Amino acid sequence: MSEDFYDVLGVSRDADEDEITKAYRKKAAQYHPDVSDEDDAEEKFKKIQKAKEVLTDEEKRRQYDQMGHERFQEAEKHGATGGGAGGAGGFGGAGGAGGFEDIFNQFFGGGRGGGGRGGRDNRPRKGQDLRTGLTVDLEEAFEGTTKQLTVTRPETCPECDGRGHPEDADVSACQQCGGQGQVTQVQQTPLGRVQQTTTCPRCDGAGETYSESCSTCGGDGVARNEATLTVEVPAGIRSGQSLRMEGEGAPGENGGPNGDLLVEVDVDVGERFERDGADLHVHEAVSFPQAVFGDTVPVETVDGTVEMDVPAGTQSGETFRLRGKGMPKIRGRGRGDLFVQVQVVVPDSLNEEQREALEAFAEAGGEEIDVDQGFFEKLKNTF
Structure with a gap:
């Protein structure tokens, strides 16, 4: 770095x-x-x-x-x-x-800091946007869902209504800055004489001080509270996408609106599927006879089981596309596709009748089989 x-x-x-x-x-x-x-x-x-x-x-x-x-x-x-x-x-x-994970500390650093509540600039300011995370499973992402989440966030202090002091506290001009909200310092440095104007540290730029601070927020005007919120998760949401909850962020300044809460979503796809945007990928096992003669096999999708035709002579690793059987498209109509990769499964053991039939099959094709090695050992190597 x-x-x-x-x-x-x-x-x-x-x-x-x-x-x-x-x-x-x-x-x-x-x-x-x-x-x-x-x-x-x-x-x-x-x-x-x-x-x-x-x-x-x-x-x-x-x-x-x-x-x-x-x-x-x-x-x-x-x-x-x-x-x-x-x-x-x-x-x-x-x-x-x-x-x-503490949203309050992420963006407020334990207090308002040098700028205070906007210094002598009394323009309304929107509050900070805050962030948190939410995990949903693939089925919830497919259907869309409503989830509750709990966040710890800064909120306008209910005791002093964000003023930082009791309503009846005595007010006076700040003695350090004379009511200007800024202080100027002149320093002699190796680089020359430097004049520096900064926000007054005593009044936080307000130009005024009060006889007492709010006992609840300590003068910050904000309190750290836990909030339970309900968020609507749309169908088709993908990992890394964020949902914006307007007005659920940090409080604004000088009467400005609250910021927003950005909820970053992580979709737990699980072990069966792999996801690529709105498309899903899955591996499906078929037997050797099904691959040779063809068959119709059940395939479990994210919203139920469908039938898929396996043509005769299908090779292991071949992929079939089931249109419209993937995830909903969050910014468009319809759904993605499901790609099914076929894996031909060779049995570990055979009964005598099966063995004789397959040996005859191999001989009819002109293959020389080492019976001691095992016919299916060769098949496994093939697939």
């Missing part, structure tokens, strides 16, 4: 914040120490967090682009970099505490 922050996240140098955030979530899910088996997963995860921290902070990113990776790292050691976006964010903060 390259040290360059853009390479770490796999984005271009002109990527916007949404692209960076999406790339971060994908990489973090891959290398989070709770789920990755790689020996250096923790080190890679920290690099991913650092890259996201810098590239989603407008001031830090500007400095990073100007200085380059090595000079920026050196300047940061001497405190000559900064920005208003706050901590590393994502999956439980820099230490990853809280676990991969």
